[in-house]
Amino acid sequence: MAQVEARVLKGFRDYLPEADIPRQAMLRKVVAVFESFGFGPLTTPALEYADILLGKYGEEGDQLLYRFADNGGRDVALRYDLTVPLARVVAQHRSLDMPFRRYQVAPVWRAEKPGRGRFREFLQCDVDIVGEASARADAECMMVGLEVLGALGVPGFVMRVNNRKILDGLLDRVGVEGRERRHAVLRVMDKLPKIGRAGVEAELSDEVGLDAEARSLLFEVLGRPVAGSAGVRALDDAVGGSEAGRLGITELAELLDIVEAAGYGDRVEVDLSIARGLDYYTGTIYETFVRDREGFGSVMSGGRYDTLLAMFLRESIPAVGISLGIDRLVSLLVDLGLVGGRAGTADVFAAAFDDEGYGAMVRWAGALRRAGVGVETSLVAGRLGKQFRLAEKKGYRFVVLQGPDERAADKLALKDLQSGEQVTVDLEEVVRRVRSAPDGGHG
């Protein structure tokens, strides 16, 4: 076999430990919040029959699927999101108790043009509730999402909420007809944070053929400040006499009533310009931005999709969910200096004084672990300076070691790389000192 150049595909990336340690720590926090709201884990295959995924994301989405014929000639594709596989699962396993709350943390694949912050493989963290039509389910997804951002220490975030039915009412009023044309308008509106009002107006005019009067009416409504559920209830004129529009107003007001009563009102704003690009939304839609970092894009978004299940079943089952863009959040928190890199995962580094003491080191390292202190042991003995430098590079604050004197006295030497202080103490005292250090001894 000839030698092969080690490289990754464009749009894909490795997370080396220094980058993956804070990322995995964040994922653990996310999952803990999901579970504290009673969401259960679901694992689905990376590969699905292509027809399960096709026609769910719009034509552009179909083009972006990693689709191929497998070894048995089956038409298969890598999943594009976690929502359609969830719908497939619920349709397939009809004995699931409703409402079905699940979370899933898993990569998805989209063959997009790679760019800054845009990758062909990225991790999604989704919570969804299937089988409950009331605004309580929408509120539950919002609240668990807001609690996740709080638990991660994301500063100054705000969730912007809207309802597709209000947009439907507005499109009725503006006179945009036909499913395809309406979706085209929504997809253009969805670009508002990226291309601005002028860009959106140009595309609405050139690509969708919306006249100046319609565009002006649209933007008059989209730009309205709306204060809480009372503000939403006063929106009737915006949707004219549209029945869909009025239903959307009721749904959004009910949702806000719940989250305001639950004390989340300060983190939620109505934004009528939120449209979301995916075709399958039917009601509530949400996006979440971090103040002064809007350029990062939405870090958490989702909505209600009451008709998706009907693509697999004779009946319709209501569903709502929210998806956290964890990789984008990791970049943001690193950018803000709120999470830092270290390359070691244990609490202390155990240096090996000499070959004779190696076996003893393995034993006291085991005793430290049983006492709850993680230990990375050196695999080389002697040349202590080199071992200390490795410990320091990996971000350890404490090095533990045992020279012949300590060994004879059944003690350990504990060196604090931050202060330079070294003490000779027994194992229990090592445990006490490391556990009482801020951040459990991580330098």
Place this chain on the structure above:
Amino acid sequence: MAQVEARVLKGFRDYLPEADIPRQAMLRKVVAVFESFGFGPLTTPALEYADILLGKYGEEGDQLLYRFADNGGRDVALRYDLTVPLARVVAQHRSLDMPFRRYQVAPVWRAEKPGRGRFREFLQCDVDIVGEASARADAECMMVGLEVLGALGVPGFVMRVNNRKILDGLLDRVGVEGRERRHAVLRVMDKLPKIGRAGVEAELSDEVGLDAEARSLLFEVLGRPVAGSAGVRALDDAVGGSEAGRLGITELAELLDIVEAAGYGDRVEVDLSIARGLDYYTGTIYETFVRDREGFGSVMSGGRYDTLLAMFLRESIPAVGISLGIDRLVSLLVDLGLVGGRAGTADVFAAAFDDEGYGAMVRWAGALRRAGVGVETSLVAGRLGKQFRLAEKKGYRFVVLQGPDERAADKLALKDLQSGEQVTVDLEEVVRRVRSAPDGGHG
């Protein structure tokens, strides 16, 4: 879009919450042990350039790759294991500090004929140490693996260890020459637990052309009981004068010295018949079986692969690792009744007495969560019997609720579904009772 039948590909599967809850809990324990030994997380793409993977697993392995042309016409494949991507990462990122300890928990894909317990997508949990040639690295991987099985509560397991160089010496002595022929013998030997001695003898005779004398000599050595490092050192005659064989004996004896001194000797046995199917092993090889459940196959296996890195680099970098078959372990522990299914992940279920109290329920549920008690709230109010039945089906032991009387008195009702007892107490007492229940209130 026509309606599509909801189904998964053959050889793939969904883990619904009831099955995924114990699985995820086990994964958390596995990762905690990995990290307590200082292994850091690594995440690599699911897709690699095909030439990165080809030629590493033998011809059969190449055939089992999910390989296709992507949208840009690149020859790509889904990863087949986590070892080759690790080698690619180390070859590509040359600034990594050595020894490099990493863990990775991720699915791999093999287009094998699906069968009982054999899937086309399965999760691997790997720890590896790259850049350290001494037996200490082999011992470290063994010990972290043994600690993982202990932490998971796997009963009566034993790790069987061997060294490829000893097998090399034996093949020298038996007169099997040529890389391909030697690998063929090892792959047949690897089937011993599945097809028995008679099956292996038949294949060695028919497919590799080994004569009766050679086979008999082989089995005489493979079947020898070898007691600890002293027993290994007495094996010199088995490998005749082979230099490779004698080096293997030294390596295996050194490895056993370390694990015996560290107190792991009771969980490790030498088994000269362990061969491992993959081509890339060069030294230590291990497999782990659960007593009385040998039919489940090895639950943890691995070995040293000192030449794999040279397929990407001009230089050779030594490496050793071990891989836990978590899905097989989950089946085993379920089979043994050691892990059970529940469909809820929170600690208590909050029932909603009536619509009026729904907002208050959301608030006291939040207060319970802040006190460390996970709460799944009902999304429907009233019809309490139905809510209680859902809580019971999802495996909750406690239901918390607040009727008008409790609301007026600022108390909560806590019902224990196991004992039937219901008490009216304040929120702090709910927290105290739930947290002091065995298993944190899980029924």
